[in-house]
Amino acid sequence: MPGLAGDEFTQAVYDLVRLIPCGRVTSYGAIARCIGSAGAARRVGWALNQSFDVLPPVPAHRVVNRVGMLSGAMHFPPEAPMASQLEAEGVHIVGNQIVDLNRVFWEPWTALELTYNAEL
DNA sequence: CATCTGACCTAGT
């Protein structure tokens, strides 16, 4: 199964990120793999970069890198910093790094199950 | 047009 191209990829990223529960996070690579484009983690970051003024809103602050670092923090608007939004949801940050990542990490394939159940 | 650079990750050594 080849990777999605252009707008489809971007849409798939947005749809999946919108499913991340409050207080949980996931990673770029996990998202890429989940939408059938394993290895395209960088594209996920680029898509999210374009997502700030998209409706419905995309909770891009819930996406971090593999080890839990807030690698995209610098690209957030000053009035809504990434770390602040996560803290507001109960996700603790120390030095641009998520504390106890294992406890808040959300596996994207959970969304596939939800979709599957919803279609039954 | 060629090359470099990212909100990254995996696979190979």
Add this chain to the structure above:
DNA sequence: AACTAGGCCAGAT
């Protein structure tokens, strides 16, 4: 376990 190389692809230089 450390390290490298490669893949991904849109923008910037």
